[in-house]
Amino acid sequence: MTLTAPASTRELQDRRPPVRRPARPLRILLYAFLSLVALGWVLPLALAVYASLRPYEETSRLGYFSLPEHLTLDYYGEAWSQADLPRYFLNTLIVVIPGVLITLFMASFTAFAIARLRIPGRKVLLITFTAGNLLPPQVLITPLYTLYTLVPLPTWLSDSQSLYDSYLGLILVHVAFQFGFCVFVMSNFMRTIPEEITEAALVDGAGVWRRYWQLTLPLCRPVLAALATLEFTFMYNDFLWALVLMSSGDKLPVTSALNNLRGQFFTDYNLLAAGSMLVALPTLIVFQMLHKQFVAGLTLGATKG
Known part of the structure; x- marks a missing residue:
């Protein structure tokens, strides 16, 4: 006859069903509020x-809220x-891709210098940014x-021979307005990186560029992905600066292409909804590609250990 050793106390505790705590009224209220906020964001998109899948004749006859x-x-x-x-997608990519890369590179190097x-x-410099x-x-x-209109440019950079009505001018204004936000976020992130890493590299004779490019920047991958997603969305959705600083219709970004779907006397809003979905598609693709790094960059530092 063989005797079996009794299960340990920890094993018995693991086998017990989890105790369900009663729902607190504040937690229920929080979930209800978050559900309403999520519904408010999703409902217009849905x-x-x-509407983009229905003919306009059917919508005008039955209404938008009908089967x-x-x-x-x-x-x-x-x-x-x-x-x-x-064509308008290409115009947007000519502005957005260099704008995002230049902003992240300059902001990361500036943040490294500050942090x-x-x-x-x-x-004082960080407060100014x-x-x-x-x-x-x-x-x-x-x-x-x-x-x-006063800054001259060569003809191969701008047909107007100035920063006005040029892709370079639009890139520069995006970089200027997004630079401070990226410096603020990245400098705070770099302060969470242990200083012993860069100090050990300094003892080994590493220069500033090597400490930035080979040590600090690879550790900033989550925050870079989060900022890349945000900056792509900000620059892609911009319409104000393109409207003010550009005059050639064939250079405008894709957000202005929706005006081509509006008639002089009649607008098919179902067609306009389909165009809006196509225009919004690149931002959804970018977020889907970087959503893991985006969430990691937002939640990094929220908990310790």
Whole structure:
């Protein structure tokens, strides 16, 4: 006869069913509030998708909040060709991709100098960058417009031979307005990196560039992905600066292409909804590609250990 050893106390505790704690009223209220907020964000998007799949004649006869008689994807093909979306997508990428890369590179290097190098006045410099984000961009429309018309450029950079009506001018204004926010976020993130890493590299003779490029920047991958997602969305959705600082219709970004779907006397809002879905698609793709790093960058530092 063989005797079996009794199970340990920890094993018995693991086998017990989890104790369900009673729901607190504040937690229920919080969940209800978050559900309403999520519904408020999702409902307009769902309605736009629903409208883009229905013919306008059916919607005008039955209303937007009615069951469909039939659904079709014809509006998407019509919006793609009528609004000339491929050309406007290319215009947007010419501005957004260099704008995001230049902003992240310059902001990361500046943040490294503020967080890791003992330069005089670095706190004042960081406050200045942060305060710059509080300035409404609308107050700078007239000075920037005047300045852009006065700054000369060679013909191969701008047909107008000035910063006005050029891709370079649009890139520069995006970099300038997003630079301070990225410096603020990245400098705070770099302060969480142990200083012993860069100090050991300094003892081994590593210069500033090597400590930045080979040691600090690889550790900033989560915050870089989060900022890349945000900056791509900010620059991609911008319409104000392109409207003010550009005059050639063939250079405008994709957000302006939706105006091509509006008629002089009649607007098919179902067609406009289909065009809006196509315009919003790149931001959804970028977020889907970087959503893990985006969430990691937002939650990093929220808990210790």
